[in-house]
Amino acid sequence: MTPISLLHRAAPSLELLRHLLWRSGRGAFRLRATDFPRGEVWRQMHQIGNRSLLFVCVTLSFLGMVLVFQTCLQVNRITGDLSQVGAEFIKILVHEFGPSLCAMMLATRVGAGIAAELGSMVVTDQIDALAMNNVDPIDYLIVPRFVASMVMTGALTTVGVGCAVFAGALTAAYSFHVNPVVFVDPSHVRIGDLVTGFFKCAAYGAAIPLVSGFCGLSAQGGSAGVGRSTTRAVIASSFMVIVLDFVISGVAYFTLQSAP
Amino acid sequence: MISTLRDICREVGAAYLLLLHVGTLLLRGRFDRRELGRSLAAMGADSLPIVALTAFFTGGIMVIQAGIFVRRFGAYGLLGFGAGYATLREVGPLLIGLMFSGRVGANNAAELGTMTVTEQIDGLRALAIDPIAFLIVPRVLAMVIALFCLLLVGDAVALSGGALFGKWLLGVEFSSFFHSFADNLKLADLSVGLVKAAVFGLAIAISSCHFGSSVRGGAPGVGRAVNAAVVASALAIVLSDQLITVLFK
Amino acid sequence: MTAMVECRSLCKSFGVRPLLDRVNVRLASGEICGLIGSAATGKSLLLKLLCGLQASDGGEIFIAGRRLDASSKEELQQSRKHIGMLFQNNALFDFMTVRDNVAFPLVRSGATSAEEIRERVHQTLRAVGLSGSEEKLPAELSGGMKKRVALARALVARPALLLFDEPTAGLDPVTTARIYELLGAEQARTRATMLLVSSDVDGLRRFVPRLLMLHAGRLRYDGPSDKIDSSEDEVVRQFVRGADEGPL
Ligand SMILES: Nc1ncnc2c1ncn2[C@@H]1O[C@H](COP(=O)(O)OP(=O)(O)O)[C@@H](O)[C@H]1O
Ligand SMILES: [Mg+2]
Numbered sequence: 046m047t048p049i050s051l052l053h054r055a056a057p058s059l060e061l062l063r064h065l066l067w068r069s070g071r072g073a074f075r076l077r078a079t080d081f082p083r084g085e086v087w088r089q090m091h092q093i094g095n096r097s098l099l100f101v102c103v104t105l106s107f108l109g110m111v112l113v114f115q116t117c118l119q120v121n122r123i124t125g126d127l128s129q130v131g132a133e134f135i136k137i138l139v140h141e142f143g144p145s146l147c148a149m150m151l152a153t154r155v156g157a158g159i160a161a162e163l164g165s166m167v168v169t170d171q172i173d174a175l176a177m178n179n180v181d182p183i184d185y186l187i188v189p190r191f192v193a194s195m196v197m198t199g200a201l202t203t204v205g206v207g208c209a210v211f212a213g214a215l216t217a218a219y220s221f222h223v224n225p226v227v228f229v230d231p232s233h234v235r236i237g238d239l240v241t242g243f244f245k246c247a248a249y250g251a252a253i254p255l256v257s258g259f260c261g262l263s264a265q266g267g268s269a270g271v272g273r274s275t276t277r278a279v280i281a282s283s284f285m286v287i288v289l290d291f292v293i294s295g296v297a298y299f300t301l302q303s304a305p
Numbered sequence: 306m307i308s309t310l311r312d313i314c315r316e317v318g319a320a321y322l323l324l325l326h327v328g329t330l331l332l333r334g335r336f337d338r339r340e341l342g343r344s345l346a347a348m349g350a351d352s353l354p355i356v357a358l359t360a361f362f363t364g365g366i367m368v369i370q371a372g373i374f375v376r377r378f379g380a381y382g383l384l385g386f387g388a389g390y391a392t393l394r395e396v397g398p399l400l401i402g403l404m405f406s407g408r409v410g411a412n413n414a415a416e417l418g419t420m421t422v423t424e425q426i427d428g429l430r431a432l433a434i435d436p437i438a439f440l441i442v443p444r445v446l447a448m449v450i451a452l453f454c455l456l457l458v459g460d461a462v463a464l465s466g467g468a469l470f471g472k473w474l475l476g477v478e479f480s481s482f483f484h485s486f487a488d489n490l491k492l493a494d495l496s497v498g499l500v501k502a503a504v505f506g507l508a509i510a511i512s513s514c515h516f517g518s519s520v521r522g523g524a525p526g527v528g529r530a531v532n533a534a535v536v537a538s539a540l541a542i543v544l545s546d547q548l549i550t551v552l553f554k
Numbered sequence: 555m556t557a558m559v560e561c562r563s564l565c566k567s568f569g570v571r572p573l574l575d576r577v578n579v580r581l582a583s584g585e586i587c588g589l590i591g592s593a594a595t596g597k598s599l600l601l602k603l604l605c606g607l608q609a610s611d612g613g614e615i616f617i618a619g620r621r622l623d624a625s626s627k628e629e630l631q632q633s634r635k636h637i638g639m640l641f642q643n644n645a646l647f648d649f650m651t652v653r654d655n656v657a658f659p660l661v662r663s664g665a666t667s668a669e670e671i672r673e674r675v676h677q678t679l680r681a682v683g684l685s686g687s688e689e690k691l692p693a694e695l696s697g698g699m700k701k702r703v704a705l706a707r708a709l710v711a712r713p714a715l716l717l718f719d720e721p722t723a724g725l726d727p728v729t730t731a732r733i734y735e736l737l738g739a740e741q742a743r744t745r746a747t748m749l750l751v752s753s754d755v756d757g758l759r760r761f762v763p764r765l766l767m768l769h770a771g772r773l774r775y776d777g778p779s780d781k782i783d784s785s786e787d788e789v790v791r792q793f794v795r796g797a798d799e800g801p802l
Binding site for chain 1: 355358359362363365366369370372373374390391394395399400403404406407408411412414415416418419422423474523524525526527528529531532535536538539540543544546547550551554
């Protein structure tokens with residue numbers, strides 16, 4: 046395959062990607078209710094947020110337990126002073142593990158959901174039927190999911206961090222006899238940590254619906270095609286989370302974290 | 306709420322039965338060897354690029370996170386230890402497991418789901434071929450082996466990535482990074498991660514095979530099954546993660 | 555009379571195999587016409603080209619005298635307002651109720667009041683025999699009911715050009731007859747131009763006065779439907795008769 050023919054085949058995808066980025070950005074600022082059905086943003090918030098709540102709570106609680114367990118084990122091996130573990134755990138949870146692990150979970154739950162829904166709309170000609178009524182699928186389908194995901198990623202991360210702290214405090218108290226009052230100590234959390242965590246939530250919340258919407262809208266070929274596009278959405282959005290995590294952490298390391 | 310709970314119990318029960326069935330067939334050696342080879346290539350070798358990339362960035366992320374502590378205490382000699390410990394025992398298996406679930410588990414659920422809705426599974430039954438021995442057992446075995454091997458590669462890539470970023474971002478020399486790593490970490494840290502990989506592989510395999518082979522309702526059904534499979538895999542991964550961490554302290 | 559649909563040397567191919575190779579079609583305003591052909595010859599593709607859902611590789615398409623391809627997005631939208639399309643697999647929005655599906659073209663055109671929309675949806679659903687199913691979701695309907703909802707959605711805005719892709723596929727003979735009757739009544743009332751794709755050649759011949767047959771990228775027959783049996787083209791005769799021996 047020559048580079049030219051490769052470019053030729055990639056052209057429709059690039060066009061779709063350009064539309065996605067530009068339209069979603071514009072749509073999120075301009076939320077015109079005529080572009081999508083009334084209440085669609087709420088419906089999507091329910092889909093993305095409420096229906097992932099239990100999943101996020103369960104996974105983040107268990108991850109909180111594991112992380113605290115591992116850390117206490119290690120600190121016991123070296124210094125034996127467990128009083129700072131809680132404060133440091135909450136700090137790293139706010140700027141790193143809370144947003145990133147929550148987003149990894151959402152990439153599977155929400156990314157697969159969006160791609161499966163849009164992919165089956167494509168292969169059953171529903172997108173064409175929208176076009177026949179002069180409806181733009183990006184304005185109509187992606188923008189509400191984009192807005193809902195931005196809002197709900199932040200909300201779910203907040204809840205998830207709460208669950209992780211709670212589960213972590215229980216683990217520390219039960220397995221290592223750390224007083225929960227000592228453990229739950231947010232004094233190490235700086236403004237910089239909050240800002241980093243906020244930027245991560247916003248970036249993940251924007252990336253997941255865009256990436257999986259792209260995968261869903263470029264599905265083709267019956268039920269096998271829907272399966273393929275759903276799979277691609279899960280990998281692409283998880284990978285996007287990891288890369289964004291790396292980039293934002295790196296930038297924060299040199300700007301925010303070096304500030305006192 | 307009650308009906309949700311009942312649904313969850315039903316799915317878990319069915320997945321458990323599938324696990325037992327697969328286990329018996331495996332012990333009796335009754336499965337398709339050629340399909341095993343094909344699955345190993347498709348699931349293991351083809352996932353190598355995405356796993357390596359994930360591992361590389363994971364190493365970078367862990368070095369940055371460890372760097373925050375290291376810089377605060379001026380303990381640059383502990384960077385390799387901190388990043389290595391977290392990567393080998395916890396973050397490496399977790400992130401690579403989740404990526405594997407997306408790449409291989411989701412794909413497997415989609416493939417089996419498509420075969421189910423297009424009545425190919427019934428076709429096998431009509432030819433007196435046991436679909437579990439023919440399709441599912443080789444895939445389960447292949448996923449366990451593949452994730453185990455991928456984690457070995459992933460750990461190596463993550464540590465090299467960590468060393469690279471440690472030098473670029475924090476100015477810690479390679480020799481210092483690897484000394485700190487080799488002096489403080491034991492083989493046990495590596496093997497806990499590998500045990501996790503094998504168990505995660507099994508969890509991903511069973512949940513994706515279960516949801517894939519119980520699809521109903523055409524193209525939307527396949528999408529929903531993939532969705533359910535990745536969610537169930539993620540849950541199974543964090544639950545078994547906790548279990549193994551406590552068991553192997 | 556002006557032509558409602560006019561294509562001149564329309565070409566389209568996927569990969570190396572040309573699916574449409576310099577096809578010319580002209581439908582007068584108010585005409586009813588059938589399109590037949592074996593599976594995967596590009597019948598659905600031709601309909602999608604006619605409403606601009608696919609871009610052609612060459613040739614010209616005019617809808618009501620307006621150039622469709624190579625026109626701006628606004629012009630394309632204007633043209634589509636006059637086209638109603640029934641998709642081969644219905645393409646009902648599966649997150650909307652039957653009522654919302656049928657109301658969709660009216661709501662999006664924005665020219666009618668809520669009151670009027672309700673009335674029109676009610677009338678159209680009654681015409682297709684689906685009163686009482688307004689609040690159901692497409693997943694709860696049988697195949698024939700879905701087809702009729704899709705039909706109602708294509709008809710509701712009373713477009714001047716109606717494209718039907720397999721309106722009777724997979725339906726029993728009685729429902730098929732009812733659907734043809736419904737389309738006939740609609741045509742008598744609105745004088746819309748209709749193009750019907752169907753694999754049910756016999757049913758279609760009784761309904762449409764003119765037939766087109768697509769084969770290997772070319773139009774092999776274009777003429778009155780009662781003369782198709784005596785066409786001099788052997789391919790066409792074999793296809794219509796359903797004989798298993800012949801050039802096909
Ligand atoms: N978007 C597309 N991309 C690639 N191939 C297509 C596309 N649309 C249709 N085709 C191919 O064009 C051929 C004709 O399809 P279609 O118009 O649906 O046939 P039919 O006459 O049965 O309606 C098929 O072989 C199909 O695979
Ligand atoms: Mg067709």
